[in-house]
Amino acid sequence: MSNQNRLQVAPTVTQLAVIKLRLQGAVRGHALLKKKADALTLRHRAVLKAIVERKTTLGEIMREAHFSWTRARHAGGESVKHAVLDGVERAKVRVRASEENVAGVKIPKFFLRDTGAEQRRMELAGLGRGGARVREARGAFEKAMTLLSELASLQTAFVTLDEAIRTTNRRVNALENYVTPRLQNTVKYILGELDELEREEFFRLKKVQAKKKRDVEQAEREVAEIVADDEALRIASEELRAYDDVVRGEGGRGAGGNLIETEQDEDLLF
Amino acid sequence: MNEDGDLVAVIGDEDTVTGFLLAGVGHVDERQRLNYLVVGERTTDDEIADAFKAFTSTREDVAVVLITQVIADRIRHLVDAHSRAIPSVLEIPDKENPYRPESDSVLSRVRHLLGGDGT
Amino acid sequence: MFNRKHGFSEAFVRGCHSKRLSKRDYEELGRCDSLEDVKTYLESISDYSDYLRNVQPPVKPEDIVACCKRRHVKEFNTCQHQASPPLSTFLEYLTYGHMIDNLMLALNGMLHGRSSEEILDKCSPIGLFDSLPSVVISGNVQELYRLVLVDTPLAKYLSGAVSAADLDELNVELIRNVLYKEYLQDFMKFCSTLDLRTNELMKNLLDLEADRHAIRITVNSFGTELSKSVRTTLYTNFGTMHPDGFVRLATCETVDEVKQVLVTYPGFHEVAAKDDAHDVDRGLRILELESCQRVLAEQFNLAAFYAFSKFQENELSNLMWLTECIAQRQKSSLGEGLICIDTHL
Amino acid sequence: MPGILNERSIPVLAALWTLTLVLIVRGTRVEEGSALGIDWARLWLLFTRINPYFFSALGIAAAVGLSVAGAAWGIFITGSTLLGAAVHVPRITSKNLISVIFCEAVAIYGVIIAIILSTKLSDVPRDPDTGAYHPSTMMAGYAVFASGLTCGLANLVCGICVGVVGSSCALADAANPALFVKILVIEIFGSALGLFGVIVAIILSSNAVFEKV
Numbered sequence: 021m022s023n024q025n026r027l028q029v030a031p032t033v034t035q036l037a038v039i040k041l042r043l044q045g046a047v048r049g050h051a052l053l054k055k056k057a058d059a060l061t062l063r064h065r066a067v068l069k070a071i072v073e074r075k076t077t078l079g080e081i082m083r084e085a086h087f088s089w090t091r092a093r094h095a096g097g098e099s100v101k102h103a104v105l106d107g108v109e110r111a112k113v114r115v116r117a118s119e120e121n122v123a124g125v126k127i128p129k130f131f132l133r134d135t136g137a138e139q140r141r142m143e144l145a146g147l148g149r150g151g152a153r154v155r156e157a158r159g160a161f162e163k164a165m166t167l168l169s170e171l172a173s174l175q176t177a178f179v180t181l182d183e184a185i186r187t188t189n190r191r192v193n194a195l196e197n198y199v200t201p202r203l204q205n206t207v208k209y210i211l212g213e214l215d216e217l218e219r220e221e222f223f224r225l226k227k228v229q230a231k232k233k234r235d236v237e238q239a240e241r242e243v244a245e246i247v248a249d250d251e252a253l254r255i256a257s258e259e260l261r262a263y264d265d266v267v268r269g270e271g272g273r274g275a276g277g278n279l280i281e282t283e284q285d286e287d288l289l290f
Numbered sequence: 291m292n293e294d295g296d297l298v299a300v301i302g303d304e305d306t307v308t309g310f311l312l313a314g315v316g317h318v319d320e321r322q323r324l325n326y327l328v329v330g331e332r333t334t335d336d337e338i339a340d341a342f343k344a345f346t347s348t349r350e351d352v353a354v355v356l357i358t359q360v361i362a363d364r365i366r367h368l369v370d371a372h373s374r375a376i377p378s379v380l381e382i383p384d385k386e387n388p389y390r391p392e393s394d395s396v397l398s399r400v401r402h403l404l405g406g407d408g409t
Numbered sequence: 410m411f412n413r414k415h416g417f418s419e420a421f422v423r424g425c426h427s428k429r430l431s432k433r434d435y436e437e438l439g440r441c442d443s444l445e446d447v448k449t450y451l452e453s454i455s456d457y458s459d460y461l462r463n464v465q466p467p468v469k470p471e472d473i474v475a476c477c478k479r480r481h482v483k484e485f486n487t488c489q490h491q492a493s494p495p496l497s498t499f500l501e502y503l504t505y506g507h508m509i510d511n512l513m514l515a516l517n518g519m520l521h522g523r524s525s526e527e528i529l530d531k532c533s534p535i536g537l538f539d540s541l542p543s544v545v546i547s548g549n550v551q552e553l554y555r556l557v558l559v560d561t562p563l564a565k566y567l568s569g570a571v572s573a574a575d576l577d578e579l580n581v582e583l584i585r586n587v588l589y590k591e592y593l594q595d596f597m598k599f600c601s602t603l604d605l606r607t608n609e610l611m612k613n614l615l616d617l618e619a620d621r622h623a624i625r626i627t628v629n630s631f632g633t634e635l636s637k638s639v640r641t642t643l644y645t646n647f648g649t650m651h652p653d654g655f656v657r658l659a660t661c662e663t664v665d666e667v668k669q670v671l672v673t674y675p676g677f678h679e680v681a682a683k684d685d686a687h688d689v690d691r692g693l694r695i696l697e698l699e700s701c702q703r704v705l706a707e708q709f710n711l712a713a714f715y716a717f718s719k720f721q722e723n724e725l726s727n728l729m730w731l732t733e734c735i736a737q738r739q740k741s742s743l744g745e746g747l748i749c750i751d752t753h754l
Numbered sequence: 755m756p757g758i759l760n761e762r763s764i765p766v767l768a769a770l771w772t773l774t775l776v777l778i779v780r781g782t783r784v785e786e787g788s789a790l791g792i793d794w795a796r797l798w799l800l801f802t803r804i805n806p807y808f809f810s811a812l813g814i815a816a817a818v819g820l821s822v823a824g825a826a827w828g829i830f831i832t833g834s835t836l837l838g839a840a841v842h843v844p845r846i847t848s849k850n851l852i853s854v855i856f857c858e859a860v861a862i863y864g865v866i867i868a869i870i871l872s873t874k875l876s877d878v879p880r881d882p883d884t885g886a887y888h889p890s891t892m893m894a895g896y897a898v899f900a901s902g903l904t905c906g907l908a909n910l911v912c913g914i915c916v917g918v919v920g921s922s923c924a925l926a927d928a929a930n931p932a933l934f935v936k937i938l939v940i941e942i943f944g945s946a947l948g949l950f951g952v953i954v955a956i957i958l959s960s961n962a963v964f965e966k967v
Contacts, residue, residue, distance in 0.1 A: 075394065079383050083737065086385035089309045090733045094726055094746050095690060099510045102531060103582060104308050106517035111325070112314025114295035115353045117376070128376060130353060133295040134314075145312075147582045148589060148622065151629025152690075154312070161313035165298070172354040172378045179375040318521075386469070386736040416831060420838025420925060427929045428842055708922055 026205040031213030039210065043203040050195040056124065057188040063122050064181045067174055074171045081167055085160040092157040096150025103145040104154075111135065113162070115169055120177075125184040130173045132166055239263065296353030299345040299377070300326040301338065306358050306384050325352065329361050339365050345377065352377050358384040359394070418491045419708070422717045425484045426705065429724055430454075432749045438731055439743050444468040447732060470732035477728045481721045482534045488714070495603055499711045501562065502596050503718050507536025508563055509588045515544050517581050519553060538562065566591035583635075586626060586643045593619055593645050603711060610704050610712035617700060619648030620677070621693045627658045627667055628689065650674060664689070691748070698723055698750045723748060806887055806895020806964075807875070813902025814871045817955070820906025821864020824913025824948075828857035831917035836924040843928040850927060852938065853920025856945045860913040863952045867905040870956065871898050876964045890963070897962035901955040908951020915944040 029035045092100055115130040145154050242259065298315045300307050307328050310316075317325045327333075327341040342365055345355045355377050362369045362381050372379050381394045430438070434454060441447045448468050452458040460476035489500045511532040518528040525546045532541065540560040544553055558564045566588045593615060600611040623644045630640055637659055644655045650670075657670045668689070671681035680692035701716035730746035733739075832853045840847045875898075878891045887895075923937040 082383045083385075083739075085309055086305065087733075087737055087739050087742070089305060089312070090385070090730075090737065091746070093305075094730050094733075097510075097726070098531075098533070099513070099585075101304070101308055102514050102517065104312050105304075105328070106514075106521050106581075108311055108316035108318055108324070108326075108521075111297055111317035113298065115298055116295035117353060130378075131295075135295070145582060147626055147629050147633075147635070148586045149625060149629075150690075151625075151633070152631075155632065157309060158312045158314075161309045165310065165313045165315065168298075168356060168380055168382065169354065172380055175380060176375045176378040179373065179378070183375070385733075416834030416921060417838040420835040420921070420928075421841050422838075423925050424839045424842030424928055708925065709918075 026202055026209050029206060029210065031210040031217075033214070036207065036210045036214070039203055039206050043200065043207060046195055046200050046203055050192060050200065053188055053192045053195065057185060057192055060122065060125060060181055060185045060188060064178070064185055067177050067181060071171065071174045071178060074167060074174060078164075078167060078171060081160075081164050085157070085164045088153070088160040089157040092150055092153035094150075095153040096145075100145055100150055100154055107145060113165055115172070122181070125180060127177045127180050128173070130169045130176070132169045235263065296377075297325045297351050298354045298356060299349075299352045300356045301341055301345070301361055302327075302329065302356070302358040302382070303361070303384055304328050304330065306382070310356065319351075323349075329358075335364050339368055342368055346372055346374075346379065355379045356382050358382055360384055360387060415492070415496045415711070418488050418496060419713055421491070422484075422488055422714060423705070426717055426720060429720060430727070430749075435727065435731065435747055435749050439740065439747075441735060444470065444473065444732060444736055447473060447735060470729065470736045473732045474725065474729045477725050478534075481725065485535055485718070485721070496711060496714070498599065499603070499714060502592075502599060503715065504536050505562060505592050505596075506589065507533040508538055508561070509536075509566075509585060509592060511536045511538075511541060512544070512557065512561070512563060512588075513581050513585045515541065516550075516553060516584075519550075563588065563592075565595065583639070583643075586622075589622065590643055590645050593622065594647070597647055606707070607710040607712050610707070610710060611715065614697075614700060614704065614712060614715055616647060616649045617676075617697055619645040620650050620654075621697065623648065623650065623655055623658055624667065624671070624693065625690065627661055628664060631663065649676060694723070695748055695750070698748060702750050720750075723750075802886070802892070806892050809895040809899035810871065810875055813899035814868045815902070816899075816906040817871060817902035817909075818864045818868040818906075820903075821867075821909035821913070821948075822861045824910035825857045825859075825861035825864075826913070827910075828860065828913035828915075828917025828920065829854055831914070832857060832920035832924065835921035839924045839928040845931075846924055846927045846934075849934060850920070850924045853916065853923055853941060856916045856920065856941055857913055859945060860909045860916065860948045863948050864905060864909050867902065867952060867955050867959075871902055871959055874898060874959060874962050874964060878964050890965070894962035894964050897958055901958035901962070904958060905951050905955035908954075909948045912945060912948030912951065915947060916941055919944050 027039065029039065112135055114133050114135055116133045117128045117130055119126045120129050121127075145151065239260065297317050298310075300310045300315060302310075307326050311326065315325070319325075325345075327338065329338060338361060342355070342357070345352045353376055357369070357379060359381050361384075369379060369381070434450075437454075438447055438450055441450060445466060445468055448461055448464060451473070452461050457476055457480060460479050461473070464472045464476065485500075489497065492500055514531055515528055518531075525542065529542060538561050540556060544556050544561070554567070557567055569591055597612070597615050597619075600608050600615065603611070626640060626643050641655070641659045644659070645651070648655070650658070654670060654674065658667065661667045661670065668681040671677040671689075676696070677693075680689055680696060697719060701719045704710075704712045704716040707713070727747050727749065731743065734743050734746070832850070836847065836850050836853070874894070878887065880887055919937065919941045923934065923941055926933040926937050
């Protein structure tokens with residue numbers, strides 16, 4: 021198992037519980053983000069559709085607006101143009117941004133706003149010639165302006181959504197391809213490690229048990245031989261003493277060795 | 291943000307700009323800065339680029355930038371590079387050239403995303 | 410005796426006039442699909458070739474209109490250079506209308522701190538006067554007023570109509586129309602010093618112009634802040650509708666009311682019978698050009714020059730309409746703006 | 755120089771002319787009594803004593819002078835218009851030279867009459883007794899004078915007429931070539947007027963004979 025694809029944790033039961041919780045969170049988060057991404061994409065598509073639609077009508081509306089201005093210029097001569105160009109004071113039309121919340125993403129939305137600023141200079145443009153046409157052109161361009169503000173909102177929404185979707189997708193992908201596998205790997209690792217420990221302990225216990233059993237059997241057999249043979253009994257009692265020594269020494273050394281070994285293992289892990 | 295709302299800036303040929311000024315978007319602020327640029331025969335690309343940059347990054351009171359397509363083509367790299375949501379840059383047709391959706395930087399992204407059914 | 414001094418100019422003007430685009434030309438031009446075609450056609454049929462030669466593709470409507478304008482200015486200037494009094498004075502009067510526009514442009518530009526080159530660039534070349542550059546660079550309104558008063562022909566109108574203080578406060582459009590009114594009245598006075606026939610013809614033309622001025626102001630002031638009393642001050646003191654027609658016009662509030670006033674005058678009866686509001690304007694223009702056409706049918710009087718300049722303006726506006734229609738692909742509306750009185754006999 | 759013959763100057767000229775006549779008449783009045791009247795007898799005497807050659811010379815001068823004046827006037831009117839119109843329509847120049855030639859013809863009529871009249875002149879002595887000319891000589895003088903004046907005035911007016919029509923012709927031709935011939939016909943009629951004057955002048959002068967009695 022490579023070290024890169026999992027968290028560096030002690031393979032303990034507590035850690036396992038923590039990691040498992042994290043994994044659960046990651047999976048739920050993934051599902052939620054996925055849903056959000058879907059919602060955003062849905063909205064995104066709607067915005068795209070609207071943009072395409074508006075941009076197509078925009079061509080028509082602008083064409084009309086331009087043409088009505090041409091009419092005004094035709095009726096009023098060049099002086100109308102200059103009157104307008106030189107008549108700029110304060111903006112009468114401004115846009116106001118408000119925010120709309122789509123799946124936690126704030127999308128700015130523009131509203132046209134008439135500030136009511138007086139346009140005194142422009143008001144009378146073309147009084148002598150073509151004033152009525154100028155007013156028509158103004159209407160046409162105001163209409164175009166309304167459409168353009170909608171388009172601006174949509175486009176801003178598009179850009180914001182685009183950004184938001186990208187971030188969400190990145191998160192989803194990160195959860196899916198990085199965080200979750202890593203956590204899963206960690207869990208797997210901890211479980212494996214715990215199993216290993218368990219097996220080792222079991223084996224050792226078994227080994228000890230087997231030896232004890234063998235020794236006991238041997239002693240019993242020897243006792244039986246002693247019982248059967250007095251001669252043998254003496255030797256047996258001598259030997260039994262010796263065995264006691266051996267058992268004491270071996271048992272003490274075995275337990276100590278085991279402990280040291282386990283600690284060393286953990287050290288290695290960390 | 292201004293309590294009255296933000297401005298709409300216009301970059302375009304004389305007639306387009308005049309039309310929008312007529313609609314009332316024109317504004318001259320205290321420092322005599324204009325929120326529109328009339329592009330004539332003698333206007334250089336640099337001037338357009340400067341104005342565009344001013345509207346898109348320097349000035350905070352501009353929320354929407356309208357630019358005619360022909361002029362946008364002249365500073366296409368800047369328009370394409372502009373990716374912020376606000377101010378939003380809108381390409382509009384001018385009087386002589388009909389609207390060409392294919393060269394619109396936003397629309398081309400749109401078409402890319404929709405995968406062909408954008409029209 | 411007329412011919413001893415003005416024969417050449419008159420014939421020259423008529424020569425120019427005969428080179429106007431005819432109805433057929435407009436029809437042909439209407440069939441063009443691009444401005445390049447228009448250019449080629451204009452080059453092939455008329456005197457425009459010299460002016461159009463330098464136009465580089467892509468051709469813009471402004472280019473063609475500018476060429477037309479250059480041609481008109483050249484014709485007019487040639488005429489003016491040939492002229493001796495009273496024709497020269499008469500032609501000067503014709504330039505005053507453009508001068509008023511230029512002056513207003515200068516005033517407006519100055520108020521907005523535009524550079525003098527920019528303003529001079531926009532000025533109509535026919536209405537240039539010697540001191541215009543100095544007017545343009547004058548620092549403030551008082552200075553401008555003084556300069557205009559001292560060295561321009563418009564001084565007599567300006568001093569009579571507005572004071573220096575007004576110049577700052579009044580709407581430029583108002584000043585323009587006040588000046589125009591003064592100009593018309595002065596022109597009328599000047600014409601009464603000319604020979605009988607010219608006087609007679611010019612009286613008709615100027616009467617019509619005065620009526621047009623009044624009607625247009627009335628129609629165009631609907632829906633604006635222009636009050637009725639101010640409106641009355643913009644009317645001239647002559648005209649076929651003067652005085653009672655003007656009094657009635659002053660109280661009008663809708664186009665229909667204006668039409669009702671117009672119907673009572675035989676000259677405007679047909680104009681008023683039209684449905685659309687804009688047709689009134691168009692009808693008046695046609696009326697004007699028709700009377701100009703009648704004037705051109707007579708020889709040996711100065712009114713021909715007035716008619717000539719009106720036809721010049723008409724050609725300019727026609728050409729502008731035509732090129733814009735073609736450029737904007739709105740050829741279905743072609744007939745709406747074109748006014749062609751067939752000039753050829 | 756402003757035009758002498760315009761609407762406003764005509765009454766002034768007429769007044770001047772009347773004044774001159776009155777002065778002449780008053781100057782010839784006999785200075786006697788206080789009766790304010792014209793001494794017709796004296797005027798008559800004055801008139802009969804004028805030399806017939808003076809009248810003849812005056813007639814010849816009028817014939818050629820007025821004709822040339824008329825022709826010049828006409829050519830001027832036509833010419834200035836022609837030049838102006840030719841700026842834009844050069845093709846009309848050669849055709850419309852006809853108008854100029856018509857005007858020129860008027861001058862030629864005058865010259866012809868002047869030559870005819872001057873050939874009539876011959877030396878006739880006065881009556882040695884009375885010192886007066888013979889009545890037929892006087893009559894010849896008056897006839898030559900009248901004929902010259904007839905021809906001159908007719909040609910003057912004819913020249914102006916042809917000039918005006920010619921200038922219109924130039925304009926019309928410039929505007930529409932089809933009109934040229936039509937207006938030329940009018941011009942020919944105009945130029946015929948001069949011819950009437952010439953005919954009358956010739957008939958008139960045919961009676962004038964300077965001969966010794």
